[in-house]
Amino acid sequence: MTRHPHPRSLDPQRLVNDLDWNLLRSFVVIVQAGGISKAAEVMNLTQPTVSAALKRLEDRLGRRLIDRGPTVFALTEAGERLYAEAVEIRGSVLRLATILRDVTDAIKGHVRLAIASHVISPLLDDCVRDFHKACPLATLEIEVMASRQVQARLADSAVSVGICLALNRQERLEYRRLFSEYFGIFCGRSHHLYGQQDIGPEALRGESSVSFVTDQMSDALRPVTVMRARLGLSDRLVGSSPNLEEVRRMISAGLGVGPLPVHVARPDVEAGVLWRLPPYDQLPRIDVNVAWNPKARMNRAEQAFLDLLLKKIADTPDALRDYRA
Numbered sequence: 001m002t003r004h005p006h007p008r009s010l011d012p013q014r015l016v017n018d019l020d021w022n023l024l025r026s027f028v029v030i031v032q033a034g035g036i037s038k039a040a041e042v043m044n045l046t047q048p049t050v051s052a053a054l055k056r057l058e059d060r061l062g063r064r065l066i067d068r069g070p071t072v073f074a075l076t077e078a079g080e081r082l083y084a085e086a087v088e089i090r091g092s093v094l095r096l097a098t099i100l101r102d103v104t105d106a107i108k109g110h111v112r113l114a115i116a117s118h119v120i121s122p123l124l125d126d127c128v129r130d131f132h133k134a135c136p137l138a139t140l141e142i143e144v145m146a147s148r149q150v151q152a153r154l155a156d157s158a159v160s161v162g163i164c165l166a167l168n169r170q171e172r173l174e175y176r177r178l179f180s181e182y183f184g185i186f187c188g189r190s191h192h193l194y195g196q197q198d199i200g201p202e203a204l205r206g207e208s209s210v211s212f213v214t215d216q217m218s219d220a221l222r223p224v225t226v227m228r229a230r231l232g233l234s235d236r237l238v239g240s241s242p243n244l245e246e247v248r249r250m251i252s253a254g255l256g257v258g259p260l261p262v263h264v265a266r267p268d269v270e271a272g273v274l275w276r277l278p279p280y281d282q283l284p285r286i287d288v289n290v291a292w293n294p295k296a297r298m299n300r301a302e303q304a305f306l307d308l309l310l311k312k313i314a315d316t317p318d319a320l321r322d323y324r325a
Contacts, residue, residue: 019060020056021089021093022053023053023054023056023057023060024057024082024086024089024090025086025090026039026043026050026053026054026057027053027054027057027065027082027083027086028083028086028087028090029042029043030050030054030066031066031075031079031083034073035073036050036051036054036068054066061078061082063076063078064076064078064079065078065079065082066079087155087156088295090156090157091155091156091157091158091293091295091296092157092297094156094157094158095157095296095297109135109138109139109299109300109301109302109304110138110139110140110141110299110301110302111131111138111139111140111141111160111161111301111302111305112141112143112158112159112160112161112302113140113141113142113143113159113160113161113162113163113305114142114143114145114149114150114153114154114159114161114162114163114164115142115143115144115145115150115162115163115164116144116145116146116147116150116163116164116165116288117144117146117242117243117244117245118243118244118245118264119163119288120261120263120264121178121179121288123178123179123312123313123316123321124163124178124309126312127305127308127309127312128140130308131304131305131308134304134308135301135304135305138301138304138305139301140305143159144243146213146214146242147164147165147166147214147220148214148220150162150163150164150291151164151166151169151170151173151291154170154173154291154292154293154296155170155172155173155293157293157295157296157297160292160296160298160302160305160306161290161291161292161302161305161306161309162290162291162292163178163288163289163290163291164220164288164289164291165214165220165221165286165287165288165289166220166287166289166291167220167221167222168220172293172295173291173292173293173294174291174292174293174294175289175290175291176289176290176291176310176313177287177288177289177290177313177321178288178289178290178309178313178321179287179288179321179322179323180285180286180287180288180321180322180323180324181261181262181263181264181285181286181288181323182261182262182263182283182284182285182286182323182324183221183223183224183227183259183260183261183262183283183284183286184259184260184262184265184276184277184279184280184283185204185227185231185257185258185259185276185277185278185279186251186257186258186259186260186265186268186269186274186275186276186277187251187254187256187257187258187274187275187277188251188252188253188254188273188274188275189252189254189272189273189275190253190254191254191256191257191275193207193257193275193277194275195275196275199277199278200278201230201231201278201279202232203277203278204231204232204233204257204277204278205231205232205233206232206233206234207233207234207256207257208233208234208236208238208255208256208257209228209233209234209237209238209256209257209258210237210238210239210240210247210250210251210255210256210257210258211224211228211237211240211247211258211259212224212240212241212242212244212247212259213240213241213242214242220286221259221286223284223285223286224259224284224286226284227259227279227283227284228259231279233257234256237256238250238255238256239255239256239258244260244261244264247259247260248260248265248268248274251274252268252273252274257277260274261286261323262276262283262323262324263323290306290309290310290313292306
């Protein structure tokens with residue numbers, strides 16, 4: 001059994017000289033993966049290799065970082081503190097390429113935008129257009145992912161700016177409402193409720209439905225979950241996806257009724273692809289936010305994009321950022 005040194009015996013300068021960053025990186029992956037075996041899959045390493053890396057880190061620091069066993073995996077107090085610092089260090093390392101690119105090629109800054117599925121906003125479209133006009137040599141990379149992932153990537157400083165839903169906000173991030181959207185219930189042409197006009201919400205009771213994977217009480221679309229429960233829709237989802245386009249596909253294919261932002265679904269309703277069902281008022285409101293990490297070091301292009309987007313938000317009245325049907 002390895003004897004850990006007393007906490008006071010740690011020499012800060014020696015720790016700076018001797019600590020291997022790869023051990024910290026492995027520790028971060030282990031915590032985020034929720035276990036050594038899953039971390040080994042993520043890093044494409046063997047489980048004994050990852051386990052040995054964690055042991056070397058604990059031996060070097062003289063502290064147990066994770067209580068682990070057949071049914072236990074929990075960070076110790078030391079582990080929680082180290083993880084918070086290691087995530088910050090990882091973010092700084094990820095930003096090195098951006099910092100160096102600014103030094104060698106400052107005009108050609110790169111902006112990484114993480115965005116939730118199918119965000120429809122003229123304000124955002126105008127920002128992308130005006131940013132390109134103002135910074136024609138800058139590059140823009142847009143990744144589509146779940147809102148929870150957007151916030152995680154921002155917290156790790158892996159992306160510059162995020163557009164996401166945020167029922168549960170992270171303390172280390174800043175948020176600004178981009179727009180508000182309202183969810184209604186829709187069905188496809190092959191559904192037996194398609195085309196029916198004189199029906200009330202009671203007509204939906206017991207109907208099979210499709211929805212988003214975040215349509216649950218603890219996640220971003222909680223107000224939509226409440227609406228589905230109020231309507232008495234079947235608890236069993238016959239289809240789900242984190243992607244709006246795929247939820248729309250399942251609704252239009254007739255798998256069941258389902259929720260969509262009213263302003264996004266409007267063209268399909270006008271084209272006869274979808275049919276709007278009750279309720280028609282008191283719809284659940286979902287705020288779509290701009291999010292960023294104020295501690296992340298941005299290059300000039302990233303800062304210019306964020307500043308432009310925040311200015312457009314400030315210059316646009318609330319009523320024009322409320323996409324009510």
